[in-house]
Amino acid sequence: MESVDVVVIGAGFAGLIAARELGDAGLSVVVLEARDRVGGRTWTDRRFGHDLELGGTWVHWVQPHTWAEMTRYGREIERSPSAEEAYWRDADGASRRGTIAEFMALIDDGQQRIIDDVREAIPRGVAPTAGSISQLDDLSVQDRIDALALDPEARAANEAVWVGHVNAPLDQVGLSSALRWVAATGGHWQLMHEASATYRVVGGMSAFTSAIAEDVRGEVRLEAAVRSVSDAADGATVELVDGSRIHARRIICTVPVNAISTIAFDPPLPDAWQRLGAERVASQGTKAWIRARGHVTRFFAYASQHDPLSVLKAEYYGSDADGDYTLLVAFGPDHTRLDLDDLSAVQAAVDAFRPGIEVTGATGHDWMADPLSQNTWMTHRPGQLTRYLDDLQRPHGAVHFATTDNANLWGGFVDGAIESALRESRRIAAALA
Ligand SMILES: Cc1cc2nc3c(=O)[nH]c(=O)nc-3n(C[C@H](O)[C@H](O)[C@H](O)COP(=O)(O)OP(=O)(O)OC[C@H]3O[C@@H](n4cnc5c(N)ncnc54)[C@H](O)[C@@H]3O)c2cc1C
Structure with missing residues (x-):
């Protein structure tokens, strides 16, 4: 049987960074990835004549682990286009057009009040379960918004903005998911907005993860x-679906929490993994790329959490034999609400909040239906952060868990994946030294 110091399961950001660190520490390492590519929930694919990010996209210098890797691999950022006009729903639910300043004025009070107690709740973003968050963790984002008694137009706009961030109906998402990201940006919601949806990586995420993979001293x-x-003498044995087996002194499992039950563990996974995997985390939305006829004025649009799509933005412009076109990126709270192959349904979803656009194509990747992820960017249900996070970070015999789903600072983001990989590879390197 093949034998190595460490087997890493999964070649997303967490798996690749962990493997690189362990190889650099002088340990023999092999990464086992089920897909035919590295990158996991980040994936740059050529569609509509552009390199489109189907998964994770935006990065920021306030994400310290991501930024260290950006520097190390010489990656640059480019800004997603700044909007010139905004669309949102008025008090009667009708689509309304205005300036960016008008929209920001509409949401400013609500956005601040939603996160007003962030400094007491999560005083240090790097320690998300410390502070008074444990007393608030049963609340959903919806509970908090309901308590603010905003006027209907401001309420709908604030809800739509948050549903864009948390990727699920707001009554299913813990307030802690909102607060922890704002804690990561020093308590400033405007900076959190910028950090999570403004700067993309030049050359794409797949080129970034390929560069990391090339740096791994070991096989991917x-x-x-x-x-x-399965537990084995001095470590564990990993069995692949092709029947081959590898013995390792340690394992790092980077499989997302919703998908981890696809692997049989002996002894069984710790309680926290089993229970959270059965409950499922909250995130469940969709990300879509939509091709529109003509060059559409740069805009962003917000619908509501009850629509198939709740956020729409102009991202790229181009021309081909069919004329000018605009590529829009869209997000919705529930991946089952819209079939991207049904163009008339996509057209109706767009018309509902951004009239005047002719949809000529739509594409994406259903990460929720993908058995290897079953998740998008992770947000918790009420209570899950404080109930499970500490336990999820504990090794289980020879098995360690590194995933953005168990990170402290930017849990759910690329940054969290890297953080978790550095944490577990350091522990293993120290243990096996
Ligand atoms: C639509 C979308 C938009 C996002 N937007 C952003 C963003 O703008 N900014 C940001 O920072 N983050 C964003 N994210 C989140 C970010 O992509 C993830 O947090 C990050 O990529 C997770 O990395 P990971 O290594 O923890 O997990 P993953 O990338 O999921 O890696 C786990 C790997 O394990 C593999 N695997 C699973 N099961 C097995 C098995 N049985 N055997 C072998 N391999 C297996 C999977 O194929 C996968 O490659 C987004 C995610 C999605 C889906």
């Missing part, structure tokens, strides 16, 4: 799905 094996992990 693709199309190598893991079926089981």
